[in-house]
Amino acid sequence: MKTSRLAIAVCPLFFALTAVSAQTPPTDATLTANPVFQKSCAKCHGKTAEGHYFGGPSLISEKTSATSADGLRNIITNGKGRMPKYASKLTAEEIDTLVKQIRSSKSKP
Numbered sequence: 001m002k003t004s005r006l007a008i009a010v011c012p013l014f015f016a017l018t019a020v021s022a023q024t025p026p027t028d029a030t031l032t033a034n035p036v037f038q039k040s041c042a043k044c045h046g047k048t049a050e051g052h053y054f055g056g057p058s059l060i061s062e063k064t065s066a067t068s069a070d071g072l073r074n075i076i077t078n079g080k081g082r083m084p085k086y087a088s089k090l091t092a093e094e095i096d097t098l099v100k101q102i103r104s105s106k107s108k109p
Contacts, residue, residue, distance in 0.1 A: 030101065031060070031098070031101035031102060031105050032048055032049055036094045036097070037101070040086065040090065060106060064102060064105075065102060065104070065106070067102075069099050069100075073096070076098060
């Protein structure tokens with residue numbers, strides 16, 4: 001009886017941890033493969049992160065990847081121009097992952 005109660009108590013915790021880890025992409029994943037990018041950024045910056053004519057700029061340009069990590073983090077967190085702030089929409093870990101992925105992205109030759 002005690003074993004089944006323990007199993008019932010532990011299972012929801014296991015499933016919650018599994019769900020959280022499934023939503024957090026590894027930092028070595030590409031920017032466009034990141035589900036956070038697809039959900040929150042692709043609408044304005046394009047599914048390939050190359051930007052839209054009237055939307056957000058390219059995130060794979062040399063200028064963007066040369067921007068400091070603190071600068072990118074500030075823009076994502078607090079917004080800039082038409083870019084909305086994501087401080088209350090994304091976790092600090094999600095923002096840090098996006099910053100790392102943007103800085104490591106390269107434009108197409």
